[in-house]
Amino acid sequence: MADSKVDKIKYGILKVIDVSGFKVFDPPVRLLFGEEPQKQIKDIGRYMVLPILFVVGCIFLWTVIAPTHKTKSGEVPTPTKVWTAGQDSLRFHEKEDEKEKAFFLSGEDRLAEIKEVEALQAELQAEFEKLEAISKETSANAEAETAKKLAPLQKEYDELKAQYKEAQTARKAALTALSDKVAAKQAKSADLVAAIIDNDTKTDAEKGKLKDIKTAMDDIRSNPPKEVKEAQLAANKVADEIQHGKKRLSYLTTGNLSEKKASFVAKAEDAETALAASTTGKDALKQAKYVVSNTEKADKADEQKYPRAASIVWQTHRSLLTVIVGFIIGALIAIPLGIMCGLNKIVMACLTPLISIFRPVSPVVWLLIFQIVVGAFFPDPEKHPLFVFLNSSINPLSYFQTNPAMIFSACTVAMCALWPALVNTALGVSSIDPDHLNVAKVLRLGFWSRLFKIIIPSSLPLVFAGLRISLGVGWMVLIAAEALSSSDGLGKFVWDEYQNGSSQSFANIILACFVVGIIGFFLDRLMIILQRFVSFDESATL
Amino acid sequence: MSIELDNVSIGFGPPSDRYEVLKDINLSVKKNEFVSIIGFSGSGKSTLMNLFAGLHTPDKGTVKLNGEVITEPGPHLGMMFQNYSLLPWLTTFENIALAAAQVFPNYSKKELADHVEHYIEMVKLTPARDRKPHELSGGMRQRASLARTLSLKPEVLILDEPLSALDALTRGSLQEDILNIWEAEKCTVVMVTNDVDEAVLMSDRIAPLTMGPEATLTEPFKVDMERPRDRHALNDHPEYQRLKTEITAYLMRLNKEAKELAAASGSQYTMPSVMPKNFTPISGRPSLNNKVSQPS
The missing domain is CATH 1.20.5 (Single alpha-helices involved in coiled-coils or other helix-helix interfaces)
Structure with a gap:
């Protein structure tokens, strides 16, 4: 009996893996249960180890190549920098959470929190002093080092400069003498011209040499050793924390x-x-x-709210809400329309021109149109009852700070996500097995029971295939729409980073790229799972 | 219930490319009679079944149930489809319940469940009650389809090649099951088949369908053997052997005539390419000797 129990667990896990589409984990699970170990190890090697090695190789390549390309916004960030950017972004979000909590605390809790923060501040202060000392020491060392490196160069520079000055004065005197001779017709005028050209070339060469030395010196000055930068960064980080602690304290007391x-x-x-x-x-x-x-x-x-600053976590939540709202609006329009198209050829004929013309329109155009159209409904968004309701402090949705920009971003998503779902639903409904319709005829099912018991269930797999494409399209469109319309979300995050151009912006943009990608991946997986649940045939949908 | 085809003709396609499938079909099935229609593939058997079920309306002539013209399909004309037509997203039980609930809307939940269980048991599908069609074997699907049709309590049972997709062993046992059920339920049965043995074993009368286009039914063979029939004992029954030989010979002659006719009349018609592989495509207008008609 024990065997069958183990088998049950095993097949349960395998089923979950199968439904969720993570086929990669199939061999390790089978190996764990001791099924054909040799085959499983081979499969793990082929479909797990090799892909992982490949990805690691790509990351390595990135690490090597990135620093070699200098751009206006600094070096292309390496994976480590992006990772740090990610951690910093998360810490930023935590800080906002802490401040918000401090803002709302009252009574005993507030006093306890003050004590805690003060203790933490003291610790941080001590650490900061230590780090600051280290930083100063390193920079002093580095400066000494730099001075040491600079001294010979400076000496060479000074010597050369004096030497050149002398030479130049000598040449000038020679020229004056020659020109006097030419005036007195004692020398050829051509010689004078040649002498001037010669003088100019020499002067230029001397200037160039001096400039080279200067550049070398500047290079040494502007590129202090790595340790200095690192020590400075470490100290700055703690200083930031101290600053944050002060803000937190102010939110705990006067604020x-x-x-x-x-x-x-x-x-x-x-x-x-x-x-x-x-x-x-x-x-x-x-x-x-x-x-x-x-x-x-x-x-x-x-009624007061904590004025939260936008963190990447919050931006992600908002993007997710927007895409889901837009997707639902799109699906609610697309599915009934698709069913009508599939059921009735006349409806299909009527809608085909609209579908054909509007489907290829770029999301950017839709965004602008919706911005104008939707904007007109909210002449004064601050006072519009919808936003007053959504953003009132008692409403949990106020977290998202809904605004018209969010609504027209959602509308754009809906408009672009509409088409795949619409077309697929129409196809699913119109390609229903005629035998199933004959069954409905023999049973004399009415219109509604025919629709809900035969037509819709039979077209669900295709409907969901369409919805899956829709969600993918919607997510892509949303990021662009947010960047363009300044609706808070990942798109705006990327745009803001691009605009503000701090030392970490480039790393943050690449970070956002990964966040968008990973969320897109999980949304797609989610749709695959839903699709698998409604699919009655066992054909894999990948 | 008696069912009657009166001079029925039907064809498909636009006038420019008309394909007359059936012409001048006459058949009368008496109450509680088991009639088989036997014919070659592509001769229009399924079209004929759809006429019985009311899924097609004839171009000419009438289909009558108890003297009343059939105008639309309904559960009283219990059609069992050639390819099962079970709804793939429902379990066996749900498939049958969906049908039964439509016919017996006044049943309570319990009554409906009992009704469905009864038919599932009748076709011996109780173990597969909660399985979906794709988890069933061909034979089991056919049983489920049979149970669904029977649960409608039809007045006429219309079986469109119910067993042709099954292997010989499954086929044998299902034949017996159908016969047992028919004897227990006592209803009128019209069955299409392409298997002479099956037709002789099961039917009261066997009506051969000539080769299409413009296929028609010729004089039925009467099967006068006592019931219940035992398939093993039947093998030695002289009447069984006589009928089998006679019907087979008749069908072979039909086929040969069709070919000869095609050769004689030259190529006037191009047949649609829906013939089985081992048939040579023929052209011309096959028909019986005495019924050669001029091309219209």
């Missing part, structure tokens, strides 16, 4: 939501006592106004 509210309440109370004690009418009016304004401020404090 804290409950503190702010309490201060308004206190002010209102003070004003009230002052109002009660007021003697003149003018004073009373002033105090009463004070009470009202502070009470209002205290009431409104609850």
Whole structure:
């Protein structure tokens, strides 16, 4: 019995692997259960080890080639730099989380947090001092080193300069003498011209030599040894953390939501006592106004939100939400239309011109059209009830900070994702097995039960194949749309990085490239799994 | 229920490229009678079955059930399709339940389940109750299809080459099952087959279909043997042997005539290329000796 139990687990795992489409993991699982070890090891070697080696090879090639290409935005980042950029981006997101938490903390928790952060600050300060010292030492060492390297060059430069100056004065004197002779007709004028040319060439050569030495010196100055940069970076990193700790403390104290509210309440109370004690009418009016304004401020404090800075994690979440919203809108339009097209040749004939003309239109054009059309619905987005509702502090969706840009990005995604789903649904419905329709006829199924019991189930595999393509198209379109429309998301992240051009931007762009790719991959896998679930035939869909 | 074909003709295609499949078909099936239609591949047997089921309407003539003209298909004309036509996304049980629920909308869930179970048991498919068609063997699919058709409680059972896709052993056992069910349920059966043994074993009458185009039914052979018939004992039955020889000879003659006719009349028609491999393509208008008609 034990055997069959193990078998059950094994086939369960294999089934999951099969459905999710990760066929690569099939041999290791089989090997683990001791099935034909030799064959499995061979397969692992072929389909797992070799591909991994290939990818490692590609990364190695990248590491080697990247630094050799200098661009305006610095060197092409190596994999290590991209990895660091990724870690920094994650840390940035964590920092935002910490600050947000600090902003909303109140009571005992707030005090405890203050203590904790202060302790951390002290630690960081100590570390910073240590690192700063190291950095100073290294840079001092490096400077000494540089000075040592520079000294001979400087000496050579000075010597040459003096030498050249002398030579130049001598040549000038010779020229003057020669020109006098020419004026007195004692020498040929051609000789004078030749002498001037000779003088110019020599002067140029001397200037060039001096410039070469200067460039060499500049090179040494502007390229301090790696250690200096690294030590500086390490110190800077801790300094950043300290800066962050300070911000966090400020959010825990003066910038804290409950503190702010309490201060308004206190002010209102003070004003009230002052109002009660007021003697003149003018004073009373002033105090009463004070009470009202502070009470209002205290009431409104609850609606305040933490002004979150956009991190790559948040941008990713927003992109995902946008693509899903757009995809759902697209699917909701495409599937019913596709079914109608598949069912009725007249509908198909009516829609074919529209499909043929609009399908090849570029997403960029759609984006601009939607930007104008959708924008018109929200003349004042801040006050539009939809956004007020979505972004109110009690709504969990306020995390995404919905705005019109997001809506027309989603519309663009929908518009571009529509076509594959539409065409495939129409195909699925129209290519239904006539035998199945005969069954429906014999059973005298009504229109709706024929639709829901025969036609839709039978066309589902093709519908999902279309949806899978749609989602892929939608994800690609979205990134471009976000970059163009400045709708927050991965596309905007890439665009912003391109525009701001800091030392890490290039690495961040490549990081975003990987994030987009990996998410696209998982979205596709998700659709494959869904497709496998609705497929009644066992043919693999890959 | 009796079913009757009265001078039925049907053809397909536009007038410029008309293909007359069946012409002047007359057949009357009595109540609870088992009639087989035997013919060569491509002679229009499935078209004939679709006429019985109401899936096609004849160009000329009428198909009548109990004297009333059939105008549309329905569950009372229980058609069992040649290629099973089970819905691949439903299990055996669900396939049958979908059909039964349509015919017996007043059944409660329990009654419906019992009804479906009854038929699944009848065709001996209980172990495969929750399996999907692609997990079933050909024979099991055919049984499921049979159970679905039977669960409609049809007045006429129309079997379109139900067993032709099966291997000989499966075929034998299904033949017996169909006969047993027919005897238990007592309904009118029209079956299409291309197997003479099967036709003789199962039917009360056997109607041969001539070669197409313009195929027609000729005088049926009557099978006068007591039931239940045992296939092994039947092998030595003189009547069985006589019928088998006679029908086979008749069919061979049809085939030969068709070929001769084609040779004699030269190539007037090009046959569609849907013939089996071992048939030589023929041209001309095959027909019986005494019914040669002028090309229209």
